[in-house]
Amino acid sequence: MFRLPRLAPFACRRQFSSVTPRFPCVEAHATRESRLASVAASPAGPEPAYARPNPTSYTTFHATTPLPLTYSQYPLPSFDIAYETWGSLSPAKDNAILLHTGLSASSHAASTAANPSEGWWEKFIGPGKALDTNKFFIVCTNVLGGCYGSTGPSSIDPDTNAPYATHFPVLSIFDMVRAQFRLLDHLGVDKLHASVGSSMGAMQSLAAGWLHPERVGKIVSISGTARSSPSSVAMRYAQRSVLMADPNWNNGFYYDALPPHTGMKLARQIATITYRSGPEWDARFGRQLRPLLSDASASTPRTPALCPDFLIETYLDHQGEQFCLRYDANSLIYISKAMDLFDMTAPALDALHIPEANGAVLSASAAPDATRPHVTSHSKSHPPPTNPPAHLPALAQGLAPLAKIPTLVLGVQSDILFTVEQQREVVDALRLAGNDSVVYYELGGVWGHDTFLLDVLNVGGAIRGFL
Structure with missing residues (x-):
């Protein structure tokens, strides 16, 4: 009978648990939340963050x-x-x-x-x-x-x-x-x-x-x-779902508190996928990866991250960031629903x-x-x-x-x-x-x-x- 060689205990184990994972994309949300919280504490409230036109x-x-x-x-x-x-x-x-x-x-x-x-x-x-x-x-x-x-x-x-x-x-x-x-x-x-x-x-x-x-x-x-069409209704429903799942949405009553910025960002990412086309993204981004940090060694194999790695991911992230505080979340919900009902x-x-x-x-x-x-x-x-x-x-x-x-x-x-x-x-x-x-x-x-x-x-x- 064929037997695998017996190895010393833990000889092949990597101490994965000794490395603390970092998620810069998640930390960015927390940073924005902290910044918005400080604004909400002021007499002016968080409303200026929507950057409405003059x-x-x-x-x-x-x-x-x-x-x-x-x-x-x-x-x-x-x-x-x-x-x-x-x-x-x-x-x-x-x-x-x-x-x-x-x-x-x-x-x-x-x-x-x-x-x-x-x-x-x-x-x-x-x-x-x-x-x-x-x-x-x-x-x-x-x-x-x-x-x-x-x-x-x-x-x-x-x-x-x-x-x-x-x-x-x-x-x-x-x-x-x-x-x-x-x-x-x-x-x-x-x-x-x-x-x-x-x-x-x-x-x-x-x-x-x-x-x-x-x-x-x-x-x-x-x-x-x-x-x-059912497909466009489905896409807009998904946008509303992630927005309304944001705890800050608070059943729509967030105007004197933190806006649902994370839900808005995710909703915009879903929307952006429907606004542009696969052929354009193939030509514009392909499967290109985002640039490595300046201190990364070119000789070191790239380790994939759970945060954005591909340029298309960074593009969607940017689109969501740009939009999440520029538009009222409830307006997005109401107007997109009107489109579904048409x-x-x-x-x-x-x-x-x-x-x-x-x-x-x-x-x-x-x-x-x-x-x-x-x-x-x-x-x-x-x-x-x-x-x-x-x-x-x-x-x-x-x-x-x-x-x-x-x-x-x-x-x-x-x-x-x-x-x-x-x-x-x-x-x-x-x-x-x-x-x-x-x-x-x-x-x-x-x-x-x-x-x-x-x-x-x-x-x-x-x-x-x-x-």
Whole structure:
């Protein structure tokens, strides 16, 4: 019988327990917590850590007429909408473009005299650009539920003189758009030249046409959807879950204490994975490791750590760090939930009982004709769906109020959050509903969902031509 040689006791044992492990990434969280705790102990509290924009950089519209809400029996008694503008409103007030933001953006889409810092769509707004300020009057708001000047969970509840926190009502995309149209009424804009939006902004853009088809001249929907897919709902649920698991979240009542910074950081890391694409990360990071510390010996084999080793890990860590104290956690929860709830199929819309619909949702007997020829308008198109999803007629029925509004739909082939299949679905439903003025483009590239922020040539060119 074969036997292994007998070794002396403990001859092969390494004294792992004698080495105290260090986790710099965890220690960084503790350091931030300590710093925030010292700020929270001061009379000013921790709120300045959110780094909200200077209120003098935007204009605030205060509405005193109650705003009906989709999911609440009680209206919002009053509310504020922060907004910025570029260009000049024409004497006829017919050149206004309402620019809708993504989930966490402020109204600062481009630099202004009041705020010369670069905006989130800086290269798309200005003379001769996609949104040409020589021709158009651009209006961009911070959405209802946000934290950059508009009323949201961090705003003061007039009944309690304390932040609403999670006493704030659940919102819908339609509520956000309804508040924006109150602003347009205030500005004297009866009809928009166009409603333009990307990501969640594309949802708002479609919702604007649905709520007020008579007040929207054109629609631009970039990397959006007419109904949130299960995969995007799952991703946003994961973000909310890690945020709400942070003990500092405290059921949303953290405004006089420590903010849930760790949960926000992790939520942003999950979100970043959906915003950019695998091909870009392959080219940008590959499997490169972060540089070793300067005192490490090049001749010593690298020992993997349980903290970030790969460059892609350090990138996600940086993205989370940059965001975790810049945005209100409750706003992220409320607005991402509104995105999940968005569904423009006829049964879903009919169940909402939105007053502005004015009977816009067709009855089943008036549903679009599924045998209607597939129209290929002046755009790059995809073939008519050979096996259309079962919900397509219901979506076409829901989008029927948009049948007379020229619409541009842009999709990105590397987008994993709002896939090109969802863009094609919007196009097919609009055409099935009778819209013969749908322009559709699919863009290549490796930037994924964030292409709408980065591809000035193709995204900007398509918008400029359409408008």
